[in-house]
Amino acid sequence: MKAIVTVMLKPGVLDPQGRAIGQALAHLGFAGVGEVRAGKVIELDLAETDPGRARTQAEEMARQLLANTVIESFRVDVA
Amino acid sequence: MKAIVTVMLKPGVLDPQGRAIGQALAHLGFAGVGEVRAGKVIELDLAETDPGRARTQAEEMARQLLANTVIESFRVDVA
Amino acid sequence: MLREMRAAVVTFPGINRERDMAIALTRSFGRAPRMIWHRDTDLSGLDLIVIPGGFSYGDYLRCGAMAAHSPVMDAVRAHTARGGYVLGVCNGFQILTEAGMLPGALLRNAGLRFLSSDCHLRVERTDTAFTSHYQRGDIFRAPMAHGDGNYFADDATLDRLEGEGLVAFRYAPPTGNRNGSARDIAGILSPNLRVLGLMPHPEDLVDPLLGGEDGKPLFDSLAATLAA
Amino acid sequence: MTTRPVDAVLAREFGLNAEEYARVLAIMGRTPTLTELGIFSVMWSEHCSYKSSRVWLRELPTRAPWVIHGPGENAGVVDIGDGLAAVFKMESHNHPSFIEPYQGAATGVGGILRDVFTMGARPIANLNALRFGDPGDPRTRRIVDGVVRGIGGYGNCVGVPTVGGEVNFHAAYNGNPLVNAMTVGIAPRDRIFLSAAAGVGNPVVYVGSKTGRDGIHGATMASAAFGEDSAEKRPTVQVGDPFTEKLLIEACLELMATDAIIAIQDMGAAGLTSSSVEMAGKGGVGITLDLDAVPQRERDMTAYEMMLSESQERMLMVLRPDREHVARAVFEKWELDFAVIGRLTNSGRIVVRHQGRIEADIPLAPLADQAPLYHRPTMPPPPPAPCGEVADTVGLEAALVRLLGCPDLCSRAWIWDQYDATVGGQTVKRPGAADAAVVRVEGHARALALTTDCTPRYCAADARAGGAQAVAEAWRNLTAVGARPLAVTDNLNFGNPERPEIMGQFADAIAGMAEACRALDFPVVSGNVSLYNETEGRSVLPTPAIGGLGVLDDAARAVGIALRPGLDLVLLGATAGHLGQSLWLREVAGQEAGPPPPVDLVAERRVGDFVRARILAGTVAACHDVSDGGLLVAVAEMALAGEVGARLLPGPDGLAPHAFWFGEDQGRYVLAVADSAALLAAAAAEGVPARRLGSAGGLDLTLPDGATISLPVLRRRHEQFLPDWLEG
Ligand SMILES: Nc1ncnc2c1ncn2[C@@H]1O[C@H](COP(=O)(O)OP(=O)(O)O)[C@@H](O)[C@H]1O
Numbered sequence A, B: 001m002k003a004i005v006t007v008m009l010k011p012g013v014l015d016p017q018g019r020a021i022g023q024a025l026a027h028l029g030f031a032g033v034g035e036v037r038a039g040k041v042i043e044l045d046l047a048e049t050d051p052g053r054a055r056t057q058a059e060e061m062a063r064q065l066l067a068n069t070v071i072e073s074f075r076v077d078v079a
Numbered sequence C: 001m002l003r004e005m006r007a008a009v010v011t012f013p014g015i016n017r018e019r020d021m022a023i024a025l026t027r028s029f030g031r032a033p034r035m036i037w038h039r040d041t042d043l044s045g046l047d048l049i050v051i052p053g054g055f056s057y058g059d060y061l062r063c064g065a066m067a068a069h070s071p072v073m074d075a076v077r078a079h080t081a082r083g084g085y086v087l088g089v090c091n092g093f094q095i096l097t098e099a100g101m102l103p104g105a106l107l108r109n110a111g112l113r114f115l116s117s118d119c120h121l122r123v124e125r126t127d128t129a130f131t132s133h134y135q136r137g138d139i140f141r142a143p144m145a146h147g148d149g150n151y152f153a154d155d156a157t158l159d160r161l162e163g164e165g166l167v168a169f170r171y172a173p174p175t176g177n178r179n180g181s182a183r184d185i186a187g188i189l190s191p192n193l194r195v196l197g198l199m200p201h202p203e204d205l206v207d208p209l210l211g212g213e214d215g216k217p218l219f220d221s222l223a224a225t226l227a228a
Numbered sequence D: 001m002t003t004r005p006v007d008a009v010l011a012r013e014f015g016l017n018a019e020e021y022a023r024v025l026a027i028m029g030r031t032p033t034l035t036e037l038g039i040f041s042v043m044w045s046e047h048c049s050y051k052s053s054r055v056w057l058r059e060l061p062t063r064a065p066w067v068i069h070g071p072g073e074n075a076g077v078v079d080i081g082d083g084l085a086a087v088f089k090m091e092s093h094n095h096p097s098f099i100e101p102y103q104g105a106a107t108g109v110g111g112i113l114r115d116v117f118t119m120g121a122r123p124i125a126n127l128n129a130l131r132f133g134d135p136g137d138p139r140t141r142r143i144v145d146g147v148v149r150g151i152g153g154y155g156n157c158v159g160v161p162t163v164g165g166e167v168n169f170h171a172a173y174n175g176n177p178l179v180n181a182m183t184v185g186i187a188p189r190d191r192i193f194l195s196a197a198a199g200v201g202n203p204v205v206y207v208g209s210k211t212g213r214d215g216i217h218g219a220t221m222a223s224a225a226f227g228e229d230s231a232e233k234r235p236t237v238q239v240g241d242p243f244t245e246k247l248l249i250e251a252c253l254e255l256m257a258t259d260a261i262i263a264i265q266d267m268g269a270a271g272l273t274s275s276s277v278e279m280a281g282k283g284g285v286g287i288t289l290d291l292d293a294v295p296q297r298e299r300d301m302t303a304y305e306m307m308l309s310e311s312q313e314r315m316l317m318v319l320r321p322d323r324e325h326v327a328r329a330v331f332e333k334w335e336l337d338f339a340v341i342g343r344l345t346n347s348g349r350i351v352v353r354h355q356g357r358i359e360a361d362i363p364l365a366p367l368a369d370q371a372p373l374y375h376r377p378t379m380p381p382p383p384p385a386p387c388g389e390v391a392d393t394v395g396l397e398a399a400l401v402r403l404l405g406c407p408d409l410c411s412r413a414w415i416w417d418q419y420d421a422t423v424g425g426q427t428v429k430r431p432g433a434a435d436a437a438v439v440r441v442e443g444h445a446r447a448l449a450l451t452t453d454c455t456p457r458y459c460a461a462d463a464r465a466g467g468a469q470a471v472a473e474a475w476r477n478l479t480a481v482g483a484r485p486l487a488v489t490d491n492l493n494f495g496n497p498e499r500p501e502i503m504g505q506f507a508d509a510i511a512g513m514a515e516a517c518r519a520l521d522f523p524v525v526s527g528n529v530s531l532y533n534e535t536e537g538r539s540v541l542p543t544p545a546i547g548g549l550g551v552l553d554d555a556a557r558a559v560g561i562a563l564r565p566g567l568d569l570v571l572l573g574a575t576a577g578h579l580g581q582s583l584w585l586r587e588v589a590g591q592e593a594g595p596p597p598p599v600d601l602v603a604e605r606r607v608g609d610f611v612r613a614r615i616l617a618g619t620v621a622a623c624h625d626v627s628d629g630g631l632l633v634a635v636a637e638m639a640l641a642g643e644v645g646a647r648l649l650p651g652p653d654g655l656a657p658h659a660f661w662f663g664e665d666q667g668r669y670v671l672a673v674a675d676s677a678a679l680l681a682a683a684a685a686e687g688v689p690a691r692r693l694g695s696a697g698g699l700d701l702t703l704p705d706g707a708t709i710s711l712p713v714l715r716r717r718h719e720q721f722l723p724d725w726l727e728g
């Protein structure tokens, strides 16, 4: 199965990268861009074939390594 | 609308970060992890309310700024 | 005679300031530290463990994240539980926060660029093993070289750190706070004052020929404490 | 995979002309396979064969008693005393840095590091010589940003300090920036590792990263032989992995401390092909490769793709068979790939096997000996017309302020602040502190002085004078810190060699370099040639970048440029007031005209030797050579570095003030000394022109015409351009 872990900074943690991207988009002339947040995505090929167990596995990986829960939250999608 | 741009290295382009994550997961004792690819995700709050136009906008932003199309490909999701 | 002090420098793949650290420790301690590869987990008989700077595991994913899970870190935890001293500099600081041995996290520099230049640090307390050879309020110079040195913790944690006097160093004028760290924090201590993490590199300023000895008191402090 | 017949048309697409392809057919005695054609095409490319430049490179002096290995090895090696050798080289990554600035520059740094540690040296310093387009060109900003991030991203991570370099801007580099990276390493002088393979039957071992389809010969991209998705499958841009490089450095150095390695070579351009062909060729042996054993990152790679892949962070070694297990253990410890992929033979051929088939079988001797060599026509460029008298309409103060803020002279702090200059704990003089970077050798008193120099606008006006000037300036920058200049590496960046006027520039620049190297006992020990630097038929300025290396027996003797209060300023060397091709002429008078300043190599040496002796005698507090921008700019740079002002005396009668203060006459230094009378007397005794310029103190720069500029104002002007332009 494929598990996709998306890791974003928690609300309240300053995201200078998101802000810089927002500014750069404005410089390029894109109007109507509000908040921009930048995060990471990690795609995992898992041997596990059961979606539920694959999700549990990926969540465990995110908690232990892929996200730092002091500053980040994560979401797992299984496909 | 919210547009989510996911940027990944193109297939065939070396992804040292993904490789290092894969090795770290193996060291942590996670079995059955095949290829790991690491990418970026950028969440945009757009003033645009039409999903089609929002997607077109976000795709244009990705092409111009968010992705480096020499080595990266991108995907846009609108919500 | 002085008791034999035993210091060790722990290295992970990608660490690159271990030699700088060994030189600084040797200068103040009068003997070279033991160099420990991250797969060795026997830290017995050591007084001080230093985790130096660099790019452990290439800084991939998050700085220090992968090293924090290395088996040697359990041994480092056991060492602190025994009351041993730990110093983490730059990547070492990042590893200590990722391992949960110090609170908070180091985010990307606010300007999103790697910063390599001298910075100035104010000494917030001098009654610790790491700072006794400074005067309180002293401002000293240290090179910094990092892309992710922007100290972050939630307000409650920051209040607690300040309330308990666990801020060791703050960025100070003339260079000031260039990476965006919360409350100008450059280095913090554990509650028992035996673990110090800081971003700048005092170990790279212990020789007049290389621009000064501003970093030397930190190592002299440790040498004096551990010899006592 | 669709296949096309191997014929003259395909060979043409691979970059081999009809005559070269005929030679391939003659050597092979049959039609080559696709893989064989690929091997010929990369080995006979300009990059690997130096077919246009070789006849000229022979003119450069390469020997001196202290030279251990000159050109021909992975890097140059010189004796620096204490039983140690310095190993150094410079290399370009121009084209990749235009396509993808970050990765192009990063992999450039990675490549030059490998050239140095493959010889057994621990890298101790990196430098970078950069030329960018006009800041007004919309592409330039992105390129500068990416290149600087890429150099820092790679160098900082591997833990090698980036201690110096140079930067120029000119419209001629629009669409073709030059990114030249230099690495310097230290090795025990009797433990230098070479690439000549030896010992029939010995294992050929691959270490490092896995092989992917990265950067396969650009020429093949034009071929339609690979189906629709070829662009997807074969990225021309390689991604660097500095983390793996760091592991590779440590693993190689660890193994080099044993007796396991017989020969070693990095896989640079043309990867497995050039490394295996060169190792076997140099050793006069044959080699068989079994590609099934090559660590592969991607599925279904063909022999052609593996032989031509330019995946980064890989090395090829020949080991003592009884030490294979030692080597394997080292690389396993560092979690790097290790694979025996072949053996040495006595066949004199390279034989490549893949999936039970022989994909290539080529005799090595003719592949090397019959490589094309061209005496391309040269057309001597016309000598530059004199620029005549140019009147000063703005005065000294306005000109100084304008010059110090212009792109070619403004502070490079925005750049070097992104480079870790202190890692290693041996950096005595960082960027901006001295004319050359000074890096001590760990555990020794001795230090190396390092610099890169070239003034392309001089070379464009007169390549011969410009070539000599670049060498002289490097020698001068080393001298100005008190170092004894030892040797040079170069990176010759030029346009299309098939154009006679470009070949003329190339030949002239080499002639000038050779003359200066000879006169200054400053041989060339390594280098790189980068041709075809042009876009839309417009060539870059001829840019023979020089990397200079010198030694100080005692690092404590090194001086920087920072002025201190109370000292006298003295100018050494002769001033004629040469304004041709000066920055004053360009930035203030709006002209790029005239001949470049001539270099008098005899005077150069006399003045330089005198300056070095004074520095080593401990009588000089600060020293700065006079280069771009002239005398007043040099004095202002010293004042800014020391945060101390100065009061300047009028120049000589009979010379216009702007010519005296902004002329770019060569072979000059400004010294800050406590006792100027003693210095003037010593100079007079040795026939060195000397003149007291004024004295240091206060926080203002007071010009001879009475104008006063405060240092903070000057500093703002000096430091604002790059951040304003790049962060704005
Ligand atoms: N790309 C760069 N990277 C690091 N340092 C640089 C770079 N460009 C210039 N510098 C540093 O800036 C200082 C001034 O450079 P430059 O004006 O070329 O000196 P000079 O004219 O004396 O040779 C030197 O210390 C040089 O090493």
Ligand SMILES: [Mg+2]
Binding pocket: D166, D452, D453, D454, D473, D627
């Ligand atoms: Mg120069």
